Amino acid sequence: MGFSGLLTITVFLPIAGAIVIALLLRGDKLIRTFAALVATADLVLTVIVFARYDTSVGGVQMVDKIRDWIPGMGDGFAVQYFLGVDGLSAPLVLLTGLLGFVAVLASWHIGHRVREYFMWLLALQTGVMGVFLSLDFLMFFLFWELELLPMFMLISVWGSEPRNKREYSAMKFLIFTILGSAFMLVGILVLFFSTGTFDMTALPDAIAGGKLLLPAGMVFTLLFVAFAVKLPLWPFHTWLPDAHTDAPTAGSVMLAGVLLKMGGYGMLRVSVGMFPEVVSQFAWILATAGVINIVYGGIVVFRQTDLKRLIAYSSVSHMGFVVLGIASVAGVAGSVSPLGLTGAAMQMFTHGTITGLLFLLVGFIYDKAHTRYIPDLGGLAKRMPFVTVALMVAGLASLGLPGTSGFVAEIMIFLGTFTVWPWATAIGATGVVLAAGYILWTMQRVMFGPIKERFADITDASGMQFVPIAVLVFAIIVVGVFPSIISDVFSSGIEPITRSLENVAQTRLR
């Protein structure tokens, strides 16, 4: 194992940029440009990482490893510096780079405390990137916690009015996440003292082979709660609508686009990857919770009158699909299809791009129209053709129209899960119908119909604003038409997980 440095730079470039901004740069314009440069550079790095990942070889690649970063205390307790990318993380790293770039460009109009704003935004990106690339469990946890403060600050300083509401939302987000991660810490420590390692690549075997200090189901639950809060899985979802609604546009983009994916990623890598036995036992709970997420989220959307809150609840619904896909791990008759898990991973990627775009556009509409209250809006299409087209693309992708990335992910999940949980899948599929309903209805109320008088001289996107929108539209369509560029990579990461799941299913059959 060596040290190539590529991943280290990818992870720490944004925070290095943040430090430069904090200490050296003065002047809003300069800071913005510099932040955009850093984000662009990091996007390029993530593209390189993604492109260099060789699916024919598979496994963990581009490793940066220092074995004794923090040497052992007693026997072991050594923390490694261990960054690596595999099929599961490579697309998510790309997603983080992409949305980080989009988030910086979407913040061009921020005029309040600019220096701090971009500092936190870039720091946030390092936190998320670190979560996806860490393969040492303690480092994973460190980055998981590192992401909290930037998001807290972004929501509570630059969020929407009124102030006490956004401060409440920020605190709620923080307390929920810390509570989840506190349990995760206990789980990580139990795993360490049972197996003697924090190495996430070695842990699956170590857990399968050894005896844990606590029952495996308990350790699983401790870890799972953290991921369920982050994803968020019903009934831990209540922080999400508040946080998404009150975050500034870029904050919502990052929150919905990548922060939620930390939860899904944790479920795939840790809950499924390390506890195949437990997870296939508990799969029925996952299926149930997933379906509740889908249907509950889908129904609540209809009652929302705030555009951002509406998208927030639609996220709850869409994240339900991820969990439903994961529930396919139980398998039928001793065989586990990788389709469900790959679909779940795909759903994370596509939801990141789609919802990122939705929040971006809604933020844009809000900046122009000064309201997100749906009954006040209407007929914007006449004045904002470009935004309307982009919103159509995002909306149709969100409801799973073939040819967009949303379709690919959902069909994979349904195909993978149907044989295992036919009823749950059937009920879950109504989520697509619900999505069609709320998306089209919302589009009609906001963009079409007669234009309200007060929007007579509203203007369409221009200049710099085209770029992030176009980038995401492009991503949605490309992945919709050529899903294999992403799904092949995910498959290569999911393949070993499926193998261990099959073993479990076979043993149970016998």
Add this chain to the structure above:
Amino acid sequence: MSIHDLYLLSPEISLAALGALLILVDLVVKRKGILPALAVLGLIVPLAFSISLWSDLAGDNTTHLPGLFNAMVVDHFSLFLKFVLLAAVVVVILASTEYVKKIQRFQAEYFALILFSATGMMLLASTTELITIYISLELTALPIAALAAFRRDSRSTEAGLKFLILSAISSAVLLYGMVIVYGFTGTTSLAAIANQISQMTLTSGTPFGSNALLFGIVLIIAGFGFKIASVPFQMWAPDVYEGSPTPITAFLSVASKTAGFAVILRVFYVAFPLDTLSLDWGALFAVLSALSMTLGNLVAIRQTNIKRMMGYSTVAHAGYILMGLAAVSARASGGEAALGPSGVLFYLGGFAATNLAAFTVIIAVSNRIKSHEIDDYAGVGRRAPLLAAVLTLSMLSLIGLPPGVGFWAKIYLFGAAVNTGLGWLVVIGVVNSVVSAYYYLRVVKAMYLSEPQSDVKISFGFPMRLAVGVSFAATLFFGLYPTPLLNLARTAAGALIS
């Protein structure tokens, strides 16, 4: 008593001498500004002696240098704590420079009292004999009572008096416990006590070996519990913290606690080792730990005064550290023995850095805004961006979040507890960390989110800058690279185990 004994005591002797020197210098010089400078420079002497002693221990077979008729010992454990204490004293003195300008007279006495108290604390880290422990404790406490009352207003006087009386009561309790243990074993030397107990064949049969001994140990825990402000002996802490001059509050919460835990570790690991004593005092500490964490954090939520809040936060942190003492039973079950005490020592070091960083900022800010109300910290983020950033990172570190050293400190302590099967205690601990996030972040929220009451920048002098800088640098450095502190803590804990 020989010259060698004096050499072993040299850090303490030089520290006390420095205090006396300050009072003498005060008589002859007019410019009082020289006093803190002299104090800080003078501290190099005990530090140098400590380093020299540490290097004497480098050899493989000299891990302990007993002296003074075996009433004290110089080992890695005591020296580690001396380093922490000396560093804390340096920061406290630097942070006091602006404060003492307000008091015209008795400046030298102020610094001298700090140094005398620190002498007692350093002795505590070294003593291995009950009477010496008692005397060192009194030497620690009495100057603090005077210092707490130094502002001479009603709040401060109340703080001093409260500390004095409660300290006296707790000392009496402690002394009573010691007497019982002495009556039971016929010796005051810690090692001899362990020896006596092991020969008494009390390990089986009756559940606690002997009720009398148990009673003595419980009283000793109660006496020490006062010094570390653990529940249910914490009631003095918030009032004294609020009333005392803020640098003294910092001194109390960091140095006093460090010394308290030092002596607890020494007494319980040396005199009452678990393998000869069927009383599992680890369980007692586990209960105290759970109570301290929970009560400290819950009450801290309701505080509006930042000093009171830090007072309760200190109670909560005593709870976390007690977790490391509770994690002793690994020893009995053959697990990794050093994890508990080295976790405690690492936490003490990390907590000292973090808490001092927080307190120095509080001193600097409160000096200017003339208030200790959290609401009055509104807009400090803009009036003093650097101070606010330091305080934010310190608060995160106190919660146990990266990038401060508090993150690792908590990980190691919780790890030690998980390792000994105290899963339930760790769950209480992590839930408490979540609760604590709420009130620590309220300070951050006030600094960054609320509008400032004035736009005047908060400025502060060079010594203050140095104090903030040193403690903050330590917090961040050990947060990013905990290895050196960790190795020191492990070496120090090793001295206790062997």
